[in-house]
Amino acid sequence: xxxxxxxSVWNVMSAVSAAGARCxxxxxxxxxxxxxxxxxxxxxxxxxxxxxxxATAQEDTDYAFEMAASNIRYGVGVTKEVGMDxxxxxxxxxxxxxxxxxxxxxxxxxxxxxLKSQNVPHVFxxxxxxxxxxxxxxxxxxxxxxxNVDAFVAVGGGSVIDTAKAANLYLCxxxxxxxxxxxxxxxxxxxxYNPVKPLIAVPTTAGTGSETxxxxxxxxxxxxxxxxxxxxxxKPLLGIVDPINTRTMPPEVHxxxxxxxxxxxxxxxxxxPYNLRSPRPxxxxxxxxxxxxxxxxxxxxxxxxxMCIDNLPKAYKDxxxxxxxxxxxxxxTFAGIGFGNAGVHLCHGxxxxxxxxxxxxxxxxxxxxxxxxxxxxxxxxxxxxxxxxTAPACPERHLEAAAWFGADITNTKLADAGLIxxxxxxxxxxxxxxxxxxxxxxxxxxxxxxxxxxxxxxERVTRLAPRGVGYEEIQRLVEDxxxxx
Numbered sequence: 424x425x426x427x428x429x430x431s432v433w434n435v436m437s438a439v440s441a442a443g444a445r446c447x448x449x450x451x452x453x454x455x456x457x458x459x460x461x462x463x464x465x466x467x468x469x470x471x472x473x474x475x476x477x478a479t480a481q482e483d484t485d486y487a488f489e490m491a492a493s494n495i496r497y498g499v500g501v502t503k504e505v506g507m508d509x510x511x512x513x514x515x516x517x518x519x520x521x522x523x524x525x526x527x528x529x530x531x532x533x534x535x536x537x538l539k540s541q542n543v544p545h546v547f548x549x550x551x552x553x554x555x556x557x558x559x560x561x562x563x564x565x566x567x568x569x570x571n572v573d574a575f576v577a578v579g580g581g582s583v584i585d586t587a588k589a590a591n592l593y594l595c596x597x598x599x600x601x602x603x604x605x606x607x608x609x610x611x612x613x614x615x616y617n618p619v620k621p622l623i624a625v626p627t628t629a630g631t632g633s634e635t636x637x638x639x640x641x642x643x644x645x646x647x648x649x650x651x652x653x654x655x656x657x658k659p660l661l662g663i664v665d666p667i668n669t670r671t672m673p674p675e676v677h678x679x680x681x682x683x684x685x686x687x688x689x690x691x692x693x694x695x696p697y698n699l700r701s702p703r704p705x706x707x708x709x710x711x712x713x714x715x716x717x718x719x720x721x722x723x724x725x726x727x728x729x730m731c732i733d734n735l736p737k738a739y740k741d742x743x744x745x746x747x748x749x750x751x752x753x754x755x756t757f758a759g760i761g762f763g764n765a766g767v768h769l770c771h772g773x774x775x776x777x778x779x780x781x782x783x784x785x786x787x788x789x790x791x792x793x794x795x796x797x798x799x800x801x802x803x804x805x806x807x808x809x810x811x812x813t814a815p816a817c818p819e820r821h822l823e824a825a826a827w828f829g830a831d832i833t834n835t836k837l838a839d840a841g842l843i844x845x846x847x848x849x850x851x852x853x854x855x856x857x858x859x860x861x862x863x864x865x866x867x868x869x870x871x872x873x874x875x876x877x878x879x880x881x882e883r884v885t886r887l888a889p890r891g892v893g894y895e896e897i898q899r900l901v902e903d904x905x906x907x908x
Contacts, residue, residue, distance in 0.1 A: 488697040488717040489710055491655040492635045492760045493624070497664040497753065502530060502625055505576060505663060506537030512621055514574035517545040518567050520587040521578040522553055524790065530627045530668040531578045538576075546570050551583045553791045554778060554798065556642040561601065563590040568597065575622040577659075580680065581631025581798065584624045585639035588657045591619045592639075606883045609643055609650045614708050615657070624659040627668045629738075629751035630680025630799055632687060632759020634662030637712050640798075642779045648877035649775030653712045658763075664756050666749040674739050675788030676797075678855045681735040681751055683799035686806055687758040688728035691720055691765035693813055693820050694887040713766025715887055724761035729827055730754035732851070739855055768888035769809045773900065774801035776877025777864065784865040786858075796864050803852060804860055807845040808903035812896070814841030816889030853908050860907040874901045 496504070509517055517538065521531045526549035538545045548566055552559035567575075567590045577587035592604060595617045602610035624634035633639075637657035643650050672680070697715035704710045731754045737747035778801040781794045789795050814821040818840035825840070826832045828847035835843060858864055866874070875897045878885065885892060892900075 483703050484699055484701045485697055485703045485710070485714065487710075488714045488719075488764065489655070489707075490719050490764050491637065491658060491712070492763060493659045493662045495635065495662045495664055495756055497756075499666055499749075501663055502533045502665045502668060503537050505534050505623055505625065506539070506541035506543055508623060508661060509538065509543045509574055509576070509621075510541045512574070514543055514621070516570065516572045517543055517574045517576055518548055518570060518572040518587070518590070519545050519576045519578065520548050520551055520563070520583050520590070522551040522580075522583055523549055524553075525549075525579045525583070525627055528627075528671050530625060530665075530671075534576055534578050534625060545576075546572065551579060551586045553580070553582045553789070554642060554795055555582050555586050555589075555640075556644050557601065558644060560586060560589045560639075560641055563587075564593045566590070567594045572620070574620055576625065577622065578625045578627065580626065580628035581633040581640070581683075584626065584631070584633040584659070585641065585651075587622055587624070588633075588637075588639040588659075589641070589652060591622055592652065592657060595619045604652045604654070605643075606650050606653060608880050608882065609646070610652075615654055619656060622659040623661045623663060625663045625665065625668065626752065626755070628672060628676065628680040629669050629748065629755040630683040632684070632755050632763065634659055634664065635756055635759035636763035638763070640775075646877070646880075647776070647873075648779040648880075650881070651883075653883060655712050662756065664752055666745065666752050669748050669752050670745070673788035674742055675786065677738045677742075677748075677751070678735070678857065679786065679788075679797035679799035680755070681731060681738065681799065682803040682852075682855070682857070684727060684751065684755045684758045685731045685735070686770045686799075686802045687762040687767060688724040688731065688754075689806070689810070689824055690767040690770055690887075691758075691762035692716060692724040692728065692824070693810070693817060693889055694765050694768050695889050697765070700887070711766075711883070712763065713883065713887060714764060716765045720761040720765035722761075723757045724765065727754045727758035727761060728824065730757070732827055732829075736851075736854055766887040767884050769813065769885060769892065769900065770802045770806050772881035772885040772888075773805045773809070773874070773878045773897065773904075774798065775881055776874045777801040777804070777861070777866075780866075780870070780873060780877065782865045800857065800864070803857055804864070804907065805900060805904045807848045807852075807907060808900045810848065811841035811845040811903075812900060813889050814844060849907055857907070861901070861905045866905070868902075868905070871898060871901050 577584040637655040638653045640651040694716045697717045700715040734747040734750040781796045818837040821840040821844045825844040830847045
């Protein structure tokens, strides 16, 4: 195969851009038709978008999307450069965040050695809680305010990186209460107005993609479900993506974090198109980080999904398969760029009360000293039910995804897209030994109202679903997720 030239790449991008004007998923806000050509499927096929119950593009919907992502540096062993990076930007006192498990392992120790070798002053915070809470966020905020740091390094999974984002935000807004920046309706959803300090993220899991996004997720203990803070200004200055840093993950952690990649990609690819999202912001600063599917996010999400399908089973079955691990951490970053701008929807919205309301369940591979449903597991267990439900809105995209999982979609009907993708997801999850639904995580039918009520406030993500949901729809999705196999 000939090596692509700059001209050929430009021609492909131009063709996608031109085709975007013919598809409501990728075109400016204007009149929307039920059936229209789409660049994903070419000019000779139809890509239907049946977003019933959503705003039409003639109403007060957005007409633009914005791409924001951190600078990314990828390479085997590249973690050792972090000390030079911080010296180059003139950091005077760096806060190094990690969790108690990572603190003694190669990734954190490499960062500390690099800082020492460059004589960069730093303080060490190895107390991040895995699956952070409002209380653990506050503890970290108090620490950085006391130390008065001027830069951050976060070494760990999404919990560590998100905690550093929150500490950075509130350090730079000392007069604001905790709920000011938390997503509505739990908090006020106020956009940051002061610049934040430089943050370098060094992921040690292949899942959250937090090194690319402006999102920080936590358990809000007063209501026992997850929420978050989301604004593109929170994204790290630099993400250092070093495959060596994921080699200490147990197989079960590979699976849980990898399933987060899977759902990031699949949810962002099937999210409501950006030009059907309302309301249109009155000021660009008010445009949300999660904007809906768009042609640039689509490319990253498709690539990430295919990489995950191909490599996650390999990384799980053989911990010495470093090639698969390298592909997974790249997939995590790719998906982060995709969903960090398009958003996620129902799997993530429903996952927050599942993880936040954990009772006594402790997932294998997570030695954290407290009950835990890992985020990726809480997201994945509802995916068969969710994508069966969302398929009628954009069946071609669901069938496409099913084919990537290996399903035979020859001569299939569009009406069967949800069932086909749902079955493909069940097979994929079963092969990875994912617990058999909500019942295996310790939930019973009596917990259904609590899980529904914990999902309803997650409008930041649920409003991006291609089909509208209320109490009854979410209740059915929860009930359909109690048993998978």
